[in-house]
Amino acid sequence: MKKLAYAVAVLLAATTTHAQHEDSVFLRRLADEILVNSQAYENLRHLTKQIGGRLAGSPQMVKAEQWGLGAMKAANAQNAWLQECMVPHWVRGGKDVANAKLAATKGEKASQKSLDIVALGNSVGTMKPMQASVIEINSFEELDQKKDQVKDKIVFYNYKFNPTFVRTFQAYSDAGRFRREGPNRAAKYGAKAIIVRSLSHSTDNNPHTGSTSYSDSTVPKIPAVAIGLKDADWLSNVAKQRNVEVTLHTNGRFLPDTIGHNVIGEIKGSEFPDEYITIGGHLDSWDNCEGAHDDGAGCVQTIEILRAFKAMGYQPKRTIRFVLFANEENGLRGGTKYAEEAKAKGEKHVFALESDAGGFTPRGFGFTVSAAQFQKIQGWQSLLAPYGATELTQGGGGADIGPLNRNLGTPLAGLQPDSQRYFDLHHARNDVFEAVNKRELELGALNMGALIYLVDKYGL
Amino acid sequence: MKKLAYAVAVLLAATTTHAQHEDSVFLRRLADEILVNSQAYENLRHLTKQIGGRLAGSPQMVKAEQWGLGAMKAANAQNAWLQECMVPHWVRGGKDVANAKLAATKGEKASQKSLDIVALGNSVGTMKPMQASVIEINSFEELDQKKDQVKDKIVFYNYKFNPTFVRTFQAYSDAGRFRREGPNRAAKYGAKAIIVRSLSHSTDNNPHTGSTSYSDSTVPKIPAVAIGLKDADWLSNVAKQRNVEVTLHTNGRFLPDTIGHNVIGEIKGSEFPDEYITIGGHLDSWDNCEGAHDDGAGCVQTIEILRAFKAMGYQPKRTIRFVLFANEENGLRGGTKYAEEAKAKGEKHVFALESDAGGFTPRGFGFTVSAAQFQKIQGWQSLLAPYGATELTQGGGGADIGPLNRNLGTPLAGLQPDSQRYFDLHHARNDVFEAVNKRELELGALNMGALIYLVDKYGL
Missing domain, CATH: 3.50.30.30 (Glucose Oxidase; domain 1)
Known part of the structure; x- marks a missing residue:
């Protein structure tokens, strides 16, 4: 019996080691794909410089939605569509x-x-x-x-x-x-x-x-x-x-409410297609800036993870949704609609991750999960650490994915980039493309992609 | 006997807890002092905008040395002086x-x-x-x-x-x-x-x-x-x-070698005045930029730690030397001279810490220390973590303090700020004041000061 237990222990250890090795190899491939071939920075340049500020209801919102749908398709989303929702239409009305x-x-x-x-x-x-x-x-x-x-x-x-x-x-x-x-x-x-x-x-x-x-x-x-x-x-x-x-x-x-959209791209899961993992940022921004860090960064990181997964031929077990949410800034209608529809359709949303704290160098993730789930996540720390997300803490998520948690109990996480520079430019005219560093943006996408890979593979 | 051991264990635990509490209170006070009253950013503005690039041998080198000496005195150094050394004098000679x-x-x-x-x-x-x-x-x-x-x-x-x-x-x-x-x-x-x-x-x-x-x-x-x-x-x-x-x-x-100086400020130790701890950065920079991150940041952080310690009335056990080294970029004569004189005088240098990797948000420290020393340092991780320096690794130091290690065996550490933006501007014309973030600069000083406090208090 003792021998058997020993053999089982050795086998388990070997399996764990083998899986960990497989994971670290995959994450290194993901890193290389993103750090060498990323489109995130050029996508951000387009969103900020060609479209600019894109408050809910504005003409730029419409342009950004069309651009987002095209970007999802260009990144080889298996499915890509616009999910309609009514959004408030506040206008500044002048200087x-x-x-x-x-x-x-x-x-x-x-x-x-x-x-x-x-x-x-x-x-x-x-x-x-x-x-x-x-x-x-x-x-x-x-x-x-x-x-x-x-x-x-x-x-x-x-x-x-x-x-x-x-x-x-x-x-x-x-x-x-x-x-x-x-x-x-x-x-x-x-x-x-x-x-x-x-x-x-x-x-x-x-x-x-x-x-x-x-x-x-x-x-x-x-x-x-x-x-x-x-x-x-x-x-x-x-x-x-x-x-x-x-x-x-x-x-x-306020003008009357108008039609806006969440932009959604999808890769269908191979084993559990009815289980959904959501990654997102919000597509709207304030009108007085380019919305580069808030939250152009989160949008192009979301698209980049899709692009990288597809470029690598990665086939997730679960269905992954890549979402550019509408109207986070002054209404949260996009995130609310997304969760409402998920609930109405009886979808099983097992995890959601948002990037809405700037495109700065990643330091970790904050989680809204159970103690047991958090313990499981902490076991991945050494796999994530080489890429910068060393700090895993309880508490966190994102405004747009909040309704998923409140309505469906979905566990959440938020990317936590370094926060020192964020409020120097948050909602101000200096939140522009030039304030975003290409590699910091890419590392954010990379760490998010790594976390999604682990959640998809091992569940929570 | 068992009861005695238990009593000793309880006493030890209580002492440890009390000491840790005392340490965390001190570090919080240090943080408040630096985050509220720091002079680092304004010092950097002066060094970069009023003096500018300051290659060894240049007129700006002389100005920077005089400024540095004044800044050490303004920060209430107990002693402050210039340590002479010959430096190379390379000139670009034109466009x-x-x-x-x-x-x-x-x-x-x-x-x-x-x-x-x-x-x-x-x-x-x-x-x-x-x-x-x-x-x-x-x-x-x-x-x-x-x-x-x-x-x-x-x-x-x-x-x-x-x-x-x-x-x-x-x-x-x-x-x-x-x-x-x-x-x-x-x-x-x-x-x-x-x-x-x-x-x-x-x-x-x-x-x-x-x-x-x-x-x-x-x-x-x-x-x-x-x-x-x-x-x-x-x-x-x-x-x-x-x-x-x-x-x-x-x-x-090259023109003939000329006279340069290390700028040194000092607080004498109360218990072990003959044991020296060195903190520093290098005062020289390339001539094609303002040398804001490389290494104006390290210089003003060094001065800031001195200022904060004095403003708090902190009395170290060991003598702390705050050094702006000469000629790191193209000769290392300042660091070489500092170690030579230390050796000639038979000084006991117990630790040296350098900031020469940019004034970006701190992530940790790299150490060149023994395994036992590293283990002791790792015990301080939870004290440092609230301030950003979560990543403590073996390997690291700084060019200017290298000779102390090679000649006297001094244990070394280097501040490790986030490295993503550094080589965007390193030795290039865009290494200017505007590229430095005030809080990131201050947090670097704060984490360095925290480490110095712990090394001074507990030894290595």
Whole structure:
């Protein structure tokens, strides 16, 4: 019995070693395919430079969908199609303008200064110039304390992006509540508009947009803009010394919902064709930038994994779906539709992976999986490590694949690239093609492809 | 006895836990100090924008030394001084120019094209225009095979920077032999000059310099230049189809050796003042760029650790030396002198750490230490991980601290930032301040400071 157990153990070890060797050989082939022949960078160049910003409902959205479908076919998708969904159609409606006017004081003459601002996504415009005094607020507690001073003013939320969070998404989450809840909270006390400090720790003055929310229907919707960091510091400084009147002119509004699409490519599974693995990014972007890192990168990485798998003749056991989601930024209608249809059809979605944290050098993956699944995944760490994704952690996924988890219980993962540069350009005019590094982009695709290969082969 | 052992074990565990807690608290304080108050970025701005490229022997070298001494004092070094050493004084001597001339053929007219090149450091110039036919060579084996075709030609080494090495320093080491040995090997067969493909996988056409060597004194020293990647591809393509004559004009030469200095700041140790820990980067850079990543970053990180330690009132047990080394790029005289003087004085150098791989986001450290020392270091992994340096590996150090290891057996470490972007700009005109990210630079300093704290506290 002891001998038998020993023999079984040896056999198991040999099998494991053989499988690990086979896996490491496959991953090396995948690496070579992507690092030598990748189309991701040239695809990104086209998406950003030929199409540009592509907010839901815009003409560029339509162009991007057509381009995406063509790119899926060019990458040799077995099937490729557009999945229709209604999307919101917010438009900026014109140039966002802000001017600060400083009244004359004993020592200083009256002066004015143009402020670098951008209207928040989904916000209502002022439609005509709106002038009001500015009151600086640094926390919602301070807002509540000063509620009697807020009426008819422009509330200037100047809460700083916290530099002591090493992982910058924590700072985004922390400071983000002012962009999201700021208008409603200020409107409750009679404010006319809000200016929010950009969610960034960059060294430049570019303002960063992003969606806001008017979820509290009991208060008026008031205009809302983000301001560049240098101008925020200037405004804070002068507002401490004297009265500052700011004139805002923005033109944001919603047009009726319109038709958008998720772009889907597919490789059918050989053993379990009814089990689905989803890889994706989102095709929409804000209108004030090229959306290169957010999320052009995730889209071209998704297509690259498809291209590489097909170029290598790789035949997955499970059906793999490569998805460019619609409308992540200001509605999440694409991701919602994808999960709805999956549920309606009774599809079995066993795993979903998203890249929506920038096309920077990969550091790892964050997982929303069970403890047992996470333990299994950790066993793959040494296979992934040579390619950069060394940090495997619990917690993570992506906005677009979130509905799959919530509606179908699908385990999720999100690529976690290095986060230091992301909020320097997130939702700002400097999120352009030139800010993406070719190899970092490719390594992201490579690590995602490697993870998908392992999940497909071994299940979760 | 068993009870006693248990009590000892509990006590040890409690002590360990307490120490670890103390360490993690200190490292968090260090992180906050650096991420909030760092001067590294502004120091780098000054070094790159006000002083610029600072090759050994240049007027900028002198300026940089004076600036460095001032910066050490401003960071509150207990002692700060210049350590004199003789340095080589290579000068470019003028603009490097190359023109390719294509003879007329049946189908095509004669034409010419200017090539983007840069003379290699330490190379001899052509001094006047030198014209010769080009022969492309892709390996030293091919060179040997074609030795009869090389005489009086310009050898064009077009060996590609291998994209399949995930860690780019491997590609640099692999392709680097053509820059280093290329002139000697070609001169052996009578070549008049060499053009080497830049050691890079960038997407631009900037040529990358770096030092070459004429170590074989039996063959003539011939001029040597690097060419941008797009021009290299063009040249390779046309040279396959017809004869290409290239005219080179470079002016490199050596002036007599001159006086340079290592810049040294110091905090004296409280318990073991005669044991030295060295942290450093190199102050010199190539003349064709600002030397921001190579190695302005390492210099300002070194100064930042000093500043942060002093600002926190941290008192090390051992004496810590903060060193900006002279002449790494084309002579290593600074590092050599530092180790020589340490040996002559009988100093005990217990550890040295260098940052000379760019100011990019830190990923880990490479160590040249004993197995026992490495095991001890690995025990610190969880303390370092929150700050990004998760990858601790055997092998590594830095050129400037190498002599300490070779002459005194000092254990070494090198900061290992992410390497994907480094060879896009290494030794090229785009190694400028704007390519450095403020937080990535600071995180490098922070992780280095953390490692130094642990080495100082626990020894190796």
